[in-house]
Amino acid sequence: VVGALVIEPAAAASASQLRYATPRLAVALQEAWTRRSEQRRLAQAEVLLGVIESAALARSMDQLLGSACEQLAALGEVHRACVFLLEDGVLVPRMASYADGRRDIGSWTQFRQAPEPLRLADEVLRTGRPLSADRDSHLLTGWWVDAFGMASALAVPLGRSPQLSGVLTL
Secondary structure, rough: OOOOOOOOOOOOOOOHHHHHHHHHHHHHHHHHHHHHOOOOOHHHHHHHHHHHHHHHHHHOHHHHHHHHHHHHHOOOOEEEEEEEEEOEEEEEEEEEEHHHHHHOOHHHHHOOOOOOOOOHHHHHHHHHOOOOOOOOOOOOOOHHHHHHHHOOEEEEEEOOOOOEEEEEEE
C-alpha cells in the first residue's frame, strides 16, 4: 500500500466515477513511487561514490570516518552515524558525525568517554547481524539513551563475520 483515497462525503463519488478514476490514480501513484525509488537509488550511489572519493582524499583515519559517518547519516535520513571499532576485543567509540555536518565538542567528548558499552552494538558484534532497537528494547537503554536522547537505532557490523572490525550505528 502506497496511499489511500478518501472521499468526503462518500456520497460525492459515484461507483462509475470511482471505477473510472481509481486505475488512473493507481498508475499515477506507481509512477511517482518508481521515480522516488530511482531518485533514492541515485542518491545512494552518489553518497557511496562520495565515501570512496573521501577515502582517497582523507589525510587521516579520523577524517575518513568523519566524512563517511556524515554522508551515511544523510543518506539514511538519520540524526547521526557512529562508528565503534574493535580494539583489544572491546568495541570503542571512534567517530560520530551529524547528518548536517555540524560539530558539537561536548557530545563528542561524551561519546568518546562513554561509561558503559552500547548494548545494541555489542549484540551486533556478538551475532554478526544487523539489528535495530528502540527505547522499549533492552539493547537501547541506560546512559546512551539519556546522554544522546536516542529514540531508536540501527546497527550493522563492519566486516565479515567472524572477522568483524567494528559496528556502524545510525
